[in-house]
Amino acid sequence: MSDTPARRGRPGYDQGQVLDVAVQEFIAHGYDATSVAALADRLGLSKSALYHHYASKEQLLEVALEEALGGLEGVLASAQGATARAKLEYVLRGAVGVLVEKLPYVTLLLRVRGNSDVERRALERRRVFDREVTALVRAAQDEGSVRADVDASLATRLLFGMVNSIVEWYRPTGQEGAAELADDVLRVALDGLRR
Incomplete structure (x- = not known):
């Protein structure tokens, strides 16, 4: 809301x-x-x-996109942790939280294609967000806390591909809340499925 x-x-x-x-x-x-x-x-x-x-209809779109983007940017701006990996985990956990809390708004954001000025500004903000997360991934690689054999920008795309896919299947009425969902995302994203 x-x-x-x-x-x-x-x-x-x-x-x-x-x-x-x-x-x-x-x-x-x-x-x-x-x-x-x-x-x-x-x-x-x-x-x-x-x-x-x-x-206007454009103002509706702009306010709706701000709900999603403002939440994601707020998580990134407040990233906490002693290490780059801890900050990356905070951002991933926070992004899942924003997605769950603002599911329709994030869904709309992910469907924006750049057909209007409002959409193009939103896409630019998403690109800035992605670059800043990529810098966090790169810093975590430099400190040796995440794999360095995957390009940082590709890793960011893959991480947020997983997070963003949640809009397609997550239902707030399910058994798993935002915290549990974020735990699962972090386990799969940063620890992998390998035993």
Whole structure:
């Protein structure tokens, strides 16, 4: 849900509820194929009532992507640990936590293709995030705490390929919560399946 202060709308929707429905529609039909009229219809609002909450469809997308990107960037900025490996583990654990907590928003982020200025800015932020994680992987390799025989940028892609795949199958109603899921990701990603 958005950290944006709630503003009450005509039939009782606040900004967070409108955003949640918009994200569901963007995921189901694609951002480009979702019209403001379709969003208003899904909410049972007029288009003008929808504009009471958000100035444009682009603003909805921007706020939704900020939910995901802000969470991931926050984890990276607060990475803690005495070693590069500990910081990498913190980031991976935190990324899983953000994904579980903001599942629809991260799902939307992962489907962005760069067809608008908002999407292109989001993709650039993802690239910066990836470069910073790659630097952490490289630092962990330099300290000898993770394998150095895999290129750091490839390792980052593989790690986040695994983390990002969670959006395709994870259901919050399942038996495993974010902490247990993060433990499993770290075991497989950093320790491997080999006995």
